[in-house]
Amino acid sequence: MTTMIMENEERTEKYNEDALRYSEYYKGKIQTMSKVPVRSLDDFSIWYTPGVAAVSRKIATDHDLSFELTGRWNTIAILTDGTRVLGLGNIGPEAAMPVMEGKALIFNYLGGVNAIPVPIRVSSREEFVSVAKSLEPSFGGINLEDIESPKCFFLLETLQKEMNIPVWHDDQLGTASITLAGIINSIRIVGKKIEEVKVVFNGAGAANIAAAYLFKAAGFKKENIILVDSKGVLQPERQDMDSLMLNNPWKYQLAIETNGERVKGDLKEALKGADILISAAKSGPDTVDAKLVKEMNNDPIVFVLANPIPEMWPEEAKENGAKIVATGRSDFPNQINNSLVFPGVFRGVLDARAKGVNFDVMVAASYEIANFVEEPTAEKIVPTMEEWELYPRLASAVATKTVELGLARKIDSKEGFYKRARDIIENNRNIYRKMMDLGLIRMMPNGERKY
Incomplete structure (x- = not known):
C-alpha cells in the first residue's frame, strides 16, 4: 500500500511539473477563431458593416432569433468566483482561470460546446446574481463552477428561477x-x-x-x-x-x-x-x-x-x-x-x-x-x-x-x-x-x- 501511495504521489508531481511548463509554452488552453470564410476584405461588408445591421434589426424584433443568427446557440459561460477551486479552496478568480480553461477544453472536445471562462470578482452572492443575469444576452447557458457551499445552493436556485437559459452547477x-x-x-x-x-x-x-x-x-x-x-x-x-x-x-x-x-x-x-x-x-x-x-x-x-x-x-x-x-x-x-x-x-x-x-x-x-x-x-x-x-x-x-x-x-x-x-x-x-x-x-x- 505504501508503494502505491508513493507511485501516485510521484505521478501527480510529474503532472504538476508538466502543467506549469506547458502552460507557459501555450499561454492558455483555448482561443477564439473565425468560423466564416474571408476571401477578401469585401467579405467584411457581410460579416460586419453594413450587412450586419440587417441581422441586428432582425434580432431586435425577436430576441430568440439570437440563437439562430449568432453563435449564442452554442456558447456558454463558465462562471466562478474562485471560492472553492478543486481541492485548493478560496484562491480567487485569477487563480481559478487555469481550471476554467481546462473545463472549457473538455466542453469543446467532448461536447462541441464553445465554453468561455468567466472568473469574476464579487463581494456578495447578490452581486454574483447580478453579474450572471447581466451576461444572459451573450450566452445559451451558464455553468457555475467551484463556488463555496452553501452559497452555491443559493446561486443555483436563484439563477434557475430568474434566468431564461439553463443554469447548471457542475459540482452539484x-x-x-x-x-x-x-x-x-x-x-x-x-x-x-x-x-x-x-x-x-x-x-x-x-x-x-x-x-x-x-x-x-x-x-x-x-x-x-x-x-x-x-x-x-x-x-x-x-x-x-x-x-x-x-x-x-x-x-x-x-x-x-x-x-x-x-x-x-x-x-x-x-x-x-x-x-x-x-x-x-x-x-x-x-x-x-x-x-x-x-x-x-x-x-x-x-x-x-x-x-x-x-x-x-x-x-x-x-x-x-x-x-x-x-x-x-x-x-x-x-x-x-x-x-x-x-x-x-x-x-x-x-x-x-x-x-x-x-x-x-x-x-x-x-x-x-x-x-x-x-x-x-x-x-x-x-x-x-x-x-x-x-x-x-x-x-x-x-x-x-x-x-x-x-x-x-x-x-x-x-x-x-x-x-x-x-x-x-x-x-x-x-x-x-x-x-x-x-x-x-x-x-x-x-x-x-x-x-
Missing part, C-alpha cells in the same frame, strides 16, 4: 448525475429495488446534498436516505437545526425529510443495515474505516469519491464485503467522473435552445448514461470518457426531455437531436485532428509524456 448536478447513473447499474447488478434500498451519504457538501435531492426525484424513498456530516447523522433533533435553518436551508430540509427511522449518532450507526454508502468527504484512506462495510446489508455498494485519495482503498472495501466499489479515480474500475455528464447535457440543452434544466432532466440523463452500459458488471457500472458515442446519445436524451417538459425553444425527434449532436461533436473532433496533423496545434515541446 454533474456529480449527482453520474453518481445516480452508477448506483442505477449497481442496484441492477445486486438485484435490489430503488424503492427499497437504504442509502447513506457520508459528507453533506454540494455534491451529496444535490445527490440526495436527485435520488428523491429518481424514486428513492426519502425515509431510506441518511446523510452524515462532521457532526454526525442529520436528524431533526440536532442542536444545530436553528443554525441550519438560517444558514443552509437546503441541508436543513434534508434533516427534516430524510432518515425516517430517526437514527442518531455517527456513520457506524447510519450504516447498520444500509445497502449503499456514497462518501464525498475528506480525502484520505482512513477517512472511513473499511471495517464499517461489515455493518451494511448483504451485497453492499460502496462509492468512495474523495480525490486524490478515496476515503478507503477499494481493496479494503472488498475485503470487508463490498460487492461493488467506485471511486473518483481513473486508475481503479468504476470512475465516477462528472466529465461523463456535463458535455452531453449542455450539448442537449443547447441543441433544444432550452430555457432551463431541472431534476427531471437530470434523472433522464442518469438513466441514459446507465443504459449505455448494456451489460453492467461489478467492474463496469459506468462508461469511460473514451466511449465518445455516449455524448451524442446523452445530448439526445436531454434535449428530448426538455421538449417533453416544455422547456425547449426548438422541437425535434430524439433521432433528429441525436444526429445533430453527433454531427457537431464529430465535426469538432475532426477539426482538432486536422489542426494537429497540420501542426496548427503545436505538439508539446518535449514530446508526449506517458505515466
Whole structure:
C-alpha cells in the first residue's frame, strides 16, 4: 500500500511539473477563431458593416432569433468566483482561470460546446446574481463552477428561477448525475429495488446534498436516505437545526425529510443495515474505516469519491464485503467522473435552445448514461470518457426531455437531436485532428509524456 501511495504521489508531481511548463509554452488552453470564410476584405461588408445591421434589426424584433443568427446557440459561460477551486479552496478568480480553461477544453472536445471562462470578482452572492443575469444576452447557458457551499445552493436556485437559459452547477448536478447513473447499474447488478434500498451519504457538501435531492426525484424513498456530516447523522433533533435553518436551508430540509427511522449518532450507526454508502468527504484512506462495510446489508455498494485519495482503498472495501466499489479515480474500475455528464447535457440543452434544466432532466440523463452500459458488471457500472458515442446519445436524451417538459425553444425527434449532436461533436473532433496533423496545434515541446 505504501508503494502505491508513493507511485501516485510521484505521478501527480510529474503532472504538476508538466502543467506549469506547458502552460507557459501555450499561454492558455483555448482561443477564439473565425468560423466564416474571408476571401477578401469585401467579405467584411457581410460579416460586419453594413450587412450586419440587417441581422441586428432582425434580432431586435425577436430576441430568440439570437440563437439562430449568432453563435449564442452554442456558447456558454463558465462562471466562478474562485471560492472553492478543486481541492485548493478560496484562491480567487485569477487563480481559478487555469481550471476554467481546462473545463472549457473538455466542453469543446467532448461536447462541441464553445465554453468561455468567466472568473469574476464579487463581494456578495447578490452581486454574483447580478453579474450572471447581466451576461444572459451573450450566452445559451451558464455553468457555475467551484463556488463555496452553501452559497452555491443559493446561486443555483436563484439563477434557475430568474434566468431564461439553463443554469447548471457542475459540482452539484454533474456529480449527482453520474453518481445516480452508477448506483442505477449497481442496484441492477445486486438485484435490489430503488424503492427499497437504504442509502447513506457520508459528507453533506454540494455534491451529496444535490445527490440526495436527485435520488428523491429518481424514486428513492426519502425515509431510506441518511446523510452524515462532521457532526454526525442529520436528524431533526440536532442542536444545530436553528443554525441550519438560517444558514443552509437546503441541508436543513434534508434533516427534516430524510432518515425516517430517526437514527442518531455517527456513520457506524447510519450504516447498520444500509445497502449503499456514497462518501464525498475528506480525502484520505482512513477517512472511513473499511471495517464499517461489515455493518451494511448483504451485497453492499460502496462509492468512495474523495480525490486524490478515496476515503478507503477499494481493496479494503472488498475485503470487508463490498460487492461493488467506485471511486473518483481513473486508475481503479468504476470512475465516477462528472466529465461523463456535463458535455452531453449542455450539448442537449443547447441543441433544444432550452430555457432551463431541472431534476427531471437530470434523472433522464442518469438513466441514459446507465443504459449505455448494456451489460453492467461489478467492474463496469459506468462508461469511460473514451466511449465518445455516449455524448451524442446523452445530448439526445436531454434535449428530448426538455421538449417533453416544455422547456425547449426548438422541437425535434430524439433521432433528429441525436444526429445533430453527433454531427457537431464529430465535426469538432475532426477539426482538432486536422489542426494537429497540420501542426496548427503545436505538439508539446518535449514530446508526449506517458505515466
